[in-house]
Amino acid sequence: MNKILTLLSAERMREYYAAGFWRDETIYGSVSAHARRAPGSPAIREARRRVGYGDLVAAADCLAAELAQHGVEEGQRVCVWLPSRIEAVVALLACSRNGYICCPSLHRDHTVGEICELIARTRAAAFIGQAGYGADSDRRNIFAELGGVTTLRKVYRLEPPDRESALLTAAATAPTGGGQKQDPNQIVYLAFTSGTAGTPKGVMHSDNTLLANARTMAADWRIGENSVVYSLSPLSHNLGFGAMVMALSSGGELVLHDLAKGASLVDRVVEAGATFLVGVPTHASDLLQELRTRGLKSLGRLQGFRISGAAASQELVAGLLEHGVVPQSGYGMTESCSHQYTLPSDDARHIVETSGRACAGYEIRIFRRDDRNAEAAVGEVGEIGGRGASLMLGYFDDQQATEESFNAGGWFMTGDLGRLDSDGYLTITGRKKDVIMRGGHNIYPGRIEAMAMRHAAVERAAAVPVRDGRLGEKVCLAVVYRSGAKIAGEALLAHLDAAGLSRYDMPEYILELTEIPVTPSGKLRKRDIVDQIERGELTPAPIRWQAKRQAQS
16 A cells, blocks of 8 residues: 555556556566576675575565564655665665665765654654764764654664674574565655755655666666676665666676775776676776776776766767777666666767667656746757656655646656757756766755854855866855954864764865855855856865764764
8 A cells, every 4th residue: 555645646557557667566576586587696796795686585585574573564664874785775675575665865975963854754664774884973873863763663783794794694594474565656765865955855766667767778788687787876876776776677786886995996897797887977987097007908798887977078988988888878867767878879979968868668858948838949958857657756745846846747847957959869058956066976055055154254155066077076165254253264164064064065175255246136146156266267275174083972
């Protein structure tokens, strides 16, 4: 039974079932089918551990049974705060099996306070976390702060994965049971994304919306039982999560990126036998740099590389092609999955200049910037709208946000700007959303600005992007101080830390200004600051946050 209000409709179900994009199969059902056919076939690989399909499903059965025994009911949320490790996959499969909703988008750069807020907001019934993980784990202990959460019925504290894991070893002795979910249209995945103010929105997906995109991309890029998909993106991020669903639903092996600092990525890719990589331009740049430094011409079995989060440069695409790797440029969102991408047959120009075409089961249109209900002409820049089998089923507990995300014709409005050519190739031209993208990590300026403004010395603040050759963008905090109240940049960063800003969102440049221009309506004209920086008229000062480590409570 679906207990949560969603956008699911009988009309939508008929359309996608008739076209074959939706099927009567859950993610757990797909993976367990592979386990029955080839239980010893490798499913997931870490640096120190490797598990086959049979053992993976057995661990998921064990976890599902234990959660049921502790009173977790169908439709309730299971929050997962883990790095990329096997147990994160076990959690998803257990949720898909029993009808729970998995909430894995609790990231490394979240603070304990932010995680507690998300647990409270989802009214989570279970929590799975790793000791010492998170942006402020040196100062706060998430497990010490969960005692007062009345909704939690079971908490799992995991040690780092180089030690024995209870979620895996208990599978051999724990009883199985509990009713197996048969409806692939129930919510299984609740991913938190943020708006321009940094307020998290919970994106709801079913087994079917996730599998629709996974199956289509796998078919387009020939990913199957002999494939090895290496996700450089964390499983907590939608890009890595999608790679996981695609690899396991295809019967292939998923390699998790848990490489030690300083270790060779090239060696890991070759040793793992990776055939397809998933990551952001920074990953591709680092990989190409190592190949060139070592004078290597190929990357073992590697054939394809999905590059998302930002556009791949011409140099990057050409470099990968020279080494026998076909880049996949694409565009997608947590709300719609990875629905837009180039194909192996596309030429280098389309890979560099576009984000490809919409995959089977999804369609996009461009709407005028001044009227989201009026379609733009071919080649005209406008807001990107989309609809299809991989589109979310709405925002969790947020009817207003759900309604406002669609135009009158039922198209999901992305907030991104782009244009379509006559062949259907999409070119992204900008973002309506106020977001800074650092190495594939989204940083929301509004939150930084609000925290900075809480300092008594700050009269006005604007967080803007500064171009970076490797990471794409870094955060520059432009500030106007009150008369006679100037403070050192380090003191301002300490204030942001005390206010709860993650160290992964910390500004890396400070720019002191006498004024920040505003529009007639009072909005900051941040584009003016960015343009002045790029013209060399303003020079931000580099700064680095170094937290004083304190004993963990």
